[in-house]
Amino acid sequence: MRTAVFGGSFDPPHNGHLALCLSARELAGVDRLIVSVSKNPFKEPADASAQERAAMTHLLVAQINAAGKFAEMSDWELQQPGPSYTIDLLRHVATLHPGDELVLLVGEDSYRQMPQWRESREIAKLCDIAVFGRSCGALAAASCGEKLPPAMLFDFDMPVSATEVRRLAAAGQPISHLVPQSIAAYIESHGLYRV
Numbered sequence: 001m002r003t004a005v006f007g008g009s010f011d012p013p014h015n016g017h018l019a020l021c022l023s024a025r026e027l028a029g030v031d032r033l034i035v036s037v038s039k040n041p042f043k044e045p046a047d048a049s050a051q052e053r054a055a056m057t058h059l060l061v062a063q064i065n066a067a068g069k070f071a072e073m074s075d076w077e078l079q080q081p082g083p084s085y086t087i088d089l090l091r092h093v094a095t096l097h098p099g100d101e102l103v104l105l106v107g108e109d110s111y112r113q114m115p116q117w118r119e120s121r122e123i124a125k126l127c128d129i130a131v132f133g134r135s136c137g138a139l140a141a142a143s144c145g146e147k148l149p150p151a152m153l154f155d156f157d158m159p160v161s162a163t164e165v166r167r168l169a170a171a172g173q174p175i176s177h178l179v180p181q182s183i184a185a186y187i188e189s190h191g192l193y194r195v
């Protein structure tokens with residue numbers, strides 16, 4: 001069994017996350033996907049709470065599973081007493097699913113930051129890393145970076161970010177082209193991101 005881990009602050013989850021997860025099933029041969037909501041230490045007052053981010057990630061997972069169930073949400077990181085790190089999450093998943101091959105899904109921006117992550121060399125030993133382009137271009141060149149761990153690189157071009165969704169919502173502009181309908185409805189009904 002090939003189990004993928006996809007972590008993020010999901011503030012909010014958007015169509016880029018959705019497309020990445022669905023693509024990973026085909027491109028990276030994923031049988032099971034764990035979508036993990038991380039803590040957000042840099043939370044701004046207008047950002048969603050951990051509980052709201054978890055609720056929206058639940059909606060994202062339902063959307064992913066609409067095309068065939070293979071994803072589940074994890075709030076394990078939110079429950080940890082201190083800061084949580086990807087290496088800890090991967091070790092936790094390895095204990096939950098012993099014998100599974102692990103794959104870590106990341107966007108290009110996260111991949112470029114990996115050398116600064118805690119125990120990044122151990123991460124590369126514990127799992128395959130699947131990197132999805134993020135409209136920054138030159139994804140292939142990233143693999144040449146000496147400090148970056150070896151990874152599978154997938155061309156991907158979904159120019160959407162949670163930052164942009166928050167900006168539009170704060171300005172009272174439409175977001176329905178950027179997030180699944182259920183998440184747009186949640187943002188609207190909870191009055192999220194309005195400053």
Ligand code: ATP
Nearest residue numbers: 007008009010016106107110134158160161162163
């Ligand atoms: P923000 O704009 O607040 O920084 P974000 O859109 O990057 O948020 P996160 O929840 O921080 O969303 O991202 C979780 C993971 O998804 C990260 O690995 C990130 O690189 C990846 N990701 C997010 N959006 C995209 C996208 N459009 N294309 C490819 N990867 C993405």
